[in-house]
Amino acid sequence: MIPAPESTPLARVFFNRPVLEVAPDLLGRTLVRSTPGGQIALRLTEVEAYAGPDDPGSHAYRGRSDRNAVMFGPPGYAYVYFTYGMWHCLNLVCGPEGDPSGVLLRAGEITEGADLARKHRPTSRRPHDLAQGPARLATALDVDRALNGADVCPADPADAFFQVLAGTPADASAIRTGPRTGVGGEGAAHPYRFWIDGDPTVSPYRAHAPRRRDK
């Protein structure tokens, strides 16, 4: 059973904060994707923050362009981009308007509509890999560039492509941080990746994981 969405004004306020506050606060909360075929609910377990115009790992680092324009707009909107020739990734714009910050949704647990998600991702082998990775997550939720700029917290919930539900945030003691995946150079220096420790849906790609000196 999907709980009622939190009121839209509160949702906007939620995203209108520094991205480093929003990112860990998203963990454990649920995102609902409404499609003609039904609803899919996703409990977020792994995210990455892209923090403002001076973050070398961010698409906004080299200024505004047609592609990243949504990041420079108001918070609470979806930034969807196409990459590697075949995949989409879903971000949520954070911070005040003009501050190009966002959170990349990297992984989550499908808690409702798994059958529908499986139709979008027929190569999925196990329930926990349906949204295990940013492109898998977008594919499972049937998200593509048509949703770039979509309002995550619209005035009328019936118009929502997404609804961020109140849900239960993950316990702070269960949250881990580390360098972002696939981000090199100076951008790798910041621990802007957040995940729920031990959750099986967290993507295993941790090439730049926090230290692993032990074997």
Add this chain to the structure above:
DNA sequence: GTTAGGATGATCT
């Protein structure tokens, strides 16, 4: 269990 390489196209230099 791990790892290497290919797929495939928009975006930016």
Add this chain to the structure above:
DNA sequence: GATCATCCTAACA
């Protein structure tokens, strides 16, 4: 022409 906020498959241990 190079670079991607990636995934999948095949091959190997």
